[in-house]
Amino acid sequence: MFIKDYIGTIYKSTVSLLKGMKLTGYYFTHPKKILTEEYPDNRATLKMADRFRGEVVMPHDDNNEHRCTGCQACEIACPNGTIKIITKQELQADGKKKKAIDAFVYHLELCTMCNLCVVACPSDAIVMAQTFEHSVYDKRQLKKTLNKPGSKIMEGVE
Amino acid sequence: MSLLGEPELTEDGEFVINIGPQHPSTHGVLHLKVWLDGETIKKVQPHLGYIHRSIEKMSESLSYRNFIFATSRMDYLSAHINNEACALTVEKGLGIEAPPRAQAIRILMAELTRLSSHQLWWGCMGLDLGAVSPFFYGFRERESIMEVMEETCGARLTQNYMVPGGIMYDIHPNFQNRVKNVLKQIKENFKEYDDLLTGNVIFEGRTKGVGYLSPEDAISYGCTGPTARGSGVSCDVRKWFPYDGYDKLQFNEILETGGDCYARYMVRMAEMRQSVRIIEQMIDNIPEGDFQTKTKAVLKLPKGEFYQRVETARGELGVYIVSDGAASPYRIKYRSPNFSNLSALEHMAKGAKIGDLVAIMATIDLVIPDVDR
Numbered sequence: 209m210f211i212k213d214y215i216g217t218i219y220k221s222t223v224s225l226l227k228g229m230k231l232t233g234y235y236f237t238h239p240k241k242i243l244t245e246e247y248p249d250n251r252a253t254l255k256m257a258d259r260f261r262g263e264v265v266m267p268h269d270d271n272n273e274h275r276c277t278g279c280q281a282c283e284i285a286c287p288n289g290t291i292k293i294i295t296k297q298e299l300q301a302d303g304k305k306k307k308a309i310d311a312f313v314y315h316l317e318l319c320t321m322c323n324l325c326v327v328a329c330p331s332d333a334i335v336m337a338q339t340f341e342h343s344v345y346d347k348r349q350l351k352k353t354l355n356k357p358g359s360k361i362m363e364g365v366e
Numbered sequence: 367m368s369l370l371g372e373p374e375l376t377e378d379g380e381f382v383i384n385i386g387p388q389h390p391s392t393h394g395v396l397h398l399k400v401w402l403d404g405e406t407i408k409k410v411q412p413h414l415g416y417i418h419r420s421i422e423k424m425s426e427s428l429s430y431r432n433f434i435f436a437t438s439r440m441d442y443l444s445a446h447i448n449n450e451a452c453a454l455t456v457e458k459g460l461g462i463e464a465p466p467r468a469q470a471i472r473i474l475m476a477e478l479t480r481l482s483s484h485q486l487w488w489g490c491m492g493l494d495l496g497a498v499s500p501f502f503y504g505f506r507e508r509e510s511i512m513e514v515m516e517e518t519c520g521a522r523l524t525q526n527y528m529v530p531g532g533i534m535y536d537i538h539p540n541f542q543n544r545v546k547n548v549l550k551q552i553k554e555n556f557k558e559y560d561d562l563l564t565g566n567v568i569f570e571g572r573t574k575g576v577g578y579l580s581p582e583d584a585i586s587y588g589c590t591g592p593t594a595r596g597s598g599v600s601c602d603v604r605k606w607f608p609y610d611g612y613d614k615l616q617f618n619e620i621l622e623t624g625g626d627c628y629a630r631y632m633v634r635m636a637e638m639r640q641s642v643r644i645i646e647q648m649i650d651n652i653p654e655g656d657f658q659t660k661t662k663a664v665l666k667l668p669k670g671e672f673y674q675r676v677e678t679a680r681g682e683l684g685v686y687i688v689s690d691g692a693a694s695p696y697r698i699k700y701r702s703p704n705f706s707n708l709s710a711l712e713h714m715a716k717g718a719k720i721g722d723l724v725a726i727m728a729t730i731d732l733v734i735p736d737v738d739r
Contacts, residue, residue: 221567228562232499257513259520259538287432322435322526327534336520 256338261321264291264314265337266354273362274355276333278309285328290318298360308361312354316342331365380408387416391494391724394734396708398723405719410712418738425698430456430530430665433698438524440702441736443483444678446515447476449528454609455674455685456530459667466653468532469610474545474648475519475527476610476676477641481552482511483679484638487731491631492563494728495572500562507555510548517544530665532658545649549642556639564635573627577714577726580625587713588706591681592637593730596630598623603677617644630729664693680704680731704736 247254256262268274278295291314298308326334334354344350381402387395395416401409421440425433434452438445450472457463464472489504512522518538519525527534563569579589584597594601602619604612620636622629667689675684681703688697707730715723 217567224566228499228566231558231561257517257520257538259518259535260516261520285432287428287435320435320524321521322524323520323534324432324435324526327529 256340258338259336260338260340261323261336262339263316263321263337263342264319264325264334264354266312266334268356268359269362272356272359274333274359275331275362275365276309276312276355277331277361277365278307279330281328281330282325282334285324287322287324288318288320290315290320291325309355314352314354315350316352317347317350333365379403385723387413391727392734393490393727393732396732396734396737400720400723402720407715407718407720407723410715410723412708412711414738416738417735419735421739422698422700426695429694430667433695434528434530435524435526437700438526439735440700440739441678441680441683441704441733442523443486443733444476444479444680445524446479446519446527447676447678448683449526450476450610451674451676451678451683451685453528453530454676455672455687456665456667458674459670459672459687459689460530460661460665462531462659462661464532464610465656465659466611467655468657468659470648470652471533471537471657472528472610473612473615474645474652475515475525477644477648478511478514478545478548480679481638481641481645482508482515484634484641485511487634487679487728488559488563491728492569494724495569497563497566497569500559503555503558503562507548507552510551514541514544514548517541529658531661532656534658536657537652542649542652545645549645549649552638552642556635559635564631570628572722572725573631573729574624576627576718576722577729578625579710579714583710583713584625587710589681589710590703590706591677591679592620592630592633593681593707593710595620596622596633596729597625601682603675603682607675609674609676615644615647627725627729634731666691666693667695675701678703680733680736681707700739702736702739704730704733708732708737 266274280293283291294311295307296310297305300306385398386392387397397413399411421436434449437448485504485508489501492500516522518541519527579597581597581599584594584599590601605619617640620633622633669691672687675682684701686699687695690696714726
């Protein structure tokens with residue numbers, strides 16, 4: 209009885225071992241099925257998904273105009289204090305004063321890419337960019353001002 | 367205690383060693399103090415706190431929309447389901463319900479998360495027991511699910527796709543086709559999983575009869591999820607306390623009566639097939655309509671206490687919110703599945719060999735950030 213069990217175990221072990229070896233051997237001899245992304249060699253062709261959340265950016269049009277009114281909805285929506293909006297009073301053409309942004313300060317080092325600021329924005333001024341290579345040598349470089357120098361608000365955005 | 371000199375021995379001649387906090391088989395910064403007699407475990411003491419980030423306390427200063435993102439960092443392998451639990455609790459407090467389309471998408475995403483989590487567990491389990499190749503096979507299909515998540519939610523792991531009242535934005539137009547392709551691939555790969563591990567004699571020898579947990583002990587330690595279901599305790603929240611329309615779906619609660627590592631393994635393997643079954647029912651039947659109910663700009667829960675539980679990939683997650691009527695919660699408590707499951711570790715490991723401790727920990731499927739929060 210003991211001998212029978214012993215031989216049975218050896219047979220079962222060999223079969224299960226070969227079963228596994230067959231599978232790994234198949235993939236060893238069929239390298240086309242390998243799915244590894246060869247980053248950073250494929251950097252030129254690598255395209256992230258449209259909705260991928262890399263960092264917050266503020267799109268500007270050709271006239272260097274953005275859509276941010278300085279309402280600070282994103283600043284309130286942010287859970288980490290990533291966004292700081294500094295506003296100023298700007299003199300309009302008709303002599304009236306209007307609130308406008310002086311600097312849209314964005315701390316990339318604090319951002320968790322939760323997308324809540326983009327959802328909160330009433331005028332679609334900020335979007336998520338698909339960049340992901342954020343490493344820098346100095347922490348200060350992660351503090352970004354999103355509005356370009358000399359930019360102003362687009363006509364008709366309230 | 368001497369770090370470099372003589373090993374520490376207790377009065378009974380027991381040998382004390384520390385596993386972790388930096389140890390590959392503890393799956394994170396878990397520190398286990400183990401008392402050994404030869405190779406037999408006399409006592410195990412988990413030491414926690416290495417990755418405590420005080421998410422509960424932090425949430426008290428955040429609004430009801432903002433605190434959800436932090437729960438992705440608790441059980442990062444079922445981030446989606448954690449977010450869902452928080453969103454459901456806030457919805458319960460507000461007295462609203464997500465529209466049918468949002469509920470369907472929530473279920474789809476939750477089951478995809480469960481699939482990817484179990485696949486990672488399967489790979490890591492093989493790795494813990496000394497087989498390196500399952501790790502790569504497990505990660506291969508997981509990657510395709512991660513790509514679906516990336517396309518629709520915008521992130522791979524910390525999605526933050528749930529908001530109170532529905533989901534953040536509608537699914538990507540490619541979503542349905544892509545999920546169908548993933549399912550087709552995964553169903554073929556289940557056979558590979560069985561070939562590699564399930565029927566393997568070495569694997570069976572390492573797991574069968576190891577780490578026995580009786581149904582009574584599973585209940586008294588508060589174990590949930592596959593850990594308890596491997597002992598025959600019926601505790602699937604999706605069946606007992608259905609949320610988001612799980613009651614309209616056809617699926618089985620998997621129960622095994624073995625109570626050992628092999629039973630817990632089989633529960634998870636069968637659960638993956640049930641997840642596939644759920645996704646197949648839902649994927650062509652996503653109702654049309656809104657994906658989010660209209661909510662106020664500032665959410666304020668009425669004064670009171672609200673509790674909602676969901677079934678994550680590891681067990682029952684409970685979110686308990688105490689509200690004093692303000693715009694942020696007065697107190698938040700998460701009942702995390704891993705904390706309770708870890709407490710049963712000593713009971714399971716007592717009397718086992720030190721190699722079995724790794725097998726037991728693999729089948730509990732610990733995620734340490736969820737233990738500490």
